[in-house]
Amino acid sequence: MARRKRLLVVLSYYHPYISGVSEYAKLLAEGLSADYDVTVLTGQHDPSLPVFERMHGVDVHRAPALLFLHKGYISPALARQYRALAAMSDVVNFHLPMLDVAWLARLTPRRVPVITTYQCDVQAIGGLVDRLAVAAVNHASRTCLRRSSRVVVLSRDYADGSEIVAAQPTHLVEGYAPIKDNGPGIAINRPINHEAPVIGFLGRFVAEKGIDVLIEAFAHVLAQRPDARLILAGDYKNVAGGSIYPQIEKRITGFGDRIELLGRIGDDELGAFYGQLDVFVLPSVNAYEAFGMVQVEAMFTGVPVVASDMRGVRVPVRLTGAGELAPPGDASALAAAILRCVDVRAGTSRQAIREAALGVFSNAAFVQRxxxxxEELAPETDESTR
Incomplete structure (x- = not known):
């Protein structure tokens, strides 16, 4: 009798840590758990988290970290647990970037195929130690890709500009990303307000998100639409690699009640957040942002998007037509794109925006991919194996 195949998903950070990589892996693992036995191996980024728990049909193992470095860590415990879990698995799925994968890939049994999800490139943003850490991560990525039977990229647009992926003679699969559909939104029938637009951002307060550029752009918007508001949501305290909030706090508070800082919000609060918005902005500035799942999440609720015209990040707007693009790091151009977005779409149906996004990004198709x-890589299994 055939048994369910066993999938081991390995990444640096997993829920409750919130990032594009962790959310991608969580939605993937839970989506596959209906037909496969799915185990997640990750780091214990918070010592208060349990080393094992079962979440939404997925077994989650957390290994303590020995040393945090750049946005990652070194964990001998992770390697020990990986060796045992990989031996019981039919397929391993790594999510890069991940420093530890340099030796984890070598520990993978030869009979076990590897599917690697290449989430994004890494870039040095600090001094010598940071540059050395990035070099080590890139070496680890190359090592893992050479061991992989399939490499999933969020988009061909992003992969074509990646020195790490483009150099690997592997089977590339364009996977896009899984998106949480929070429904049509409480404001699906409300017209987009271009006179006093409510602008929204959701994400971690890290340098690559370009929040400082958005704040500068908002000043330009206020000069033309003095009743505009900006709502900033996302974790600005517990952020791997450090939060930029201390550097921009005074600029935020200087706008008074024109900018609202929500902090981290839960899944049950997303509907209310998106329901306030007339436009969502993803002002990313570097290659750490490879797609931007939140922008499609906003589209699903009927909110148009302004995103940076960067490889990968521009894909949702290009494919759906539900927004505008702006050059990264250019505050005046970003402000112009925000105003253009709400002006052009003042009479647009929010339902049309939702349907355009749903027509391109299907979670069912994502999981089936x-x-x-x-099924292609793993042999048939029976109860007698392992």
Whole structure:
């Protein structure tokens, strides 16, 4: 009798840590758990988290970190646990970037195929130690990609500009990303307000998100639309690699009640957040941002988007037509794109924006894409094996 195939998902950070990588892996693992036995191996980034728990049909193992470095860490415990879990698995799925993967890939049994999800490139943003850490991560990525049977990229647009992925003679699969559909939104029938637009951002307060550029752009918007508001949501305290909030706090508070700082919000609060917005902005400035799942999440609720015209990040707007693009790091151009977005779409149906996004980004197709790779790469299993 055939048994369910076993998938081991490995990444640096997992829920409750919030990032594009962790959310991608969580939605993937839970989506596949209906048909596969899915185990997640990750780091214990918060010592208060349990080393093992079962979450939404997925077994989650957390290994303590020995040393945090750049945005990652070194964990001998992770390697020990990986060796044991990989031996019991039919397929391993790594999510890069991940420093530890340099030796984890070598510990993978030869009979076990590897599907690697290449989430984004890494860039040095600090001094010598930071540059050395980035070099080590890039070496680890190359090592893992050479061991991989399939490499999933969020978009061909992003992969074509990546020195790490483009140099690997591997089977590339364009996977896009899984998106949480929070429904049509409480404001699906409300017209977009271009006279006093409510602008929204959701994400971690890290340098690559370009929040400082958004704040500068908001000043330009206020000069033309003095009743505009900006709502900033996302974790600005517990952020791997450090939060930029201390550097921009005074600038935020200087706007008084024109800028509202929400902090981290839960899944049950997302509907209310998006329901306030007339435009969502993703002002990313470097290659750490490879797609931007939140922008499609906003589209699903009927909110148009302004995103940076960067490889990968521009894909949702290009494919749906539900927004505008602006050059990264240019505050005046970003402000112009925000105003253009709300002006052009003042009479647009929010339902049309939602339907355009749903027509391109299907979670069912996303999960099936991975399931197809698992079935292709893993042999049939029976109760007698392992």
């Amino acid at each position: 991975y399931a197809g790779m698992i």
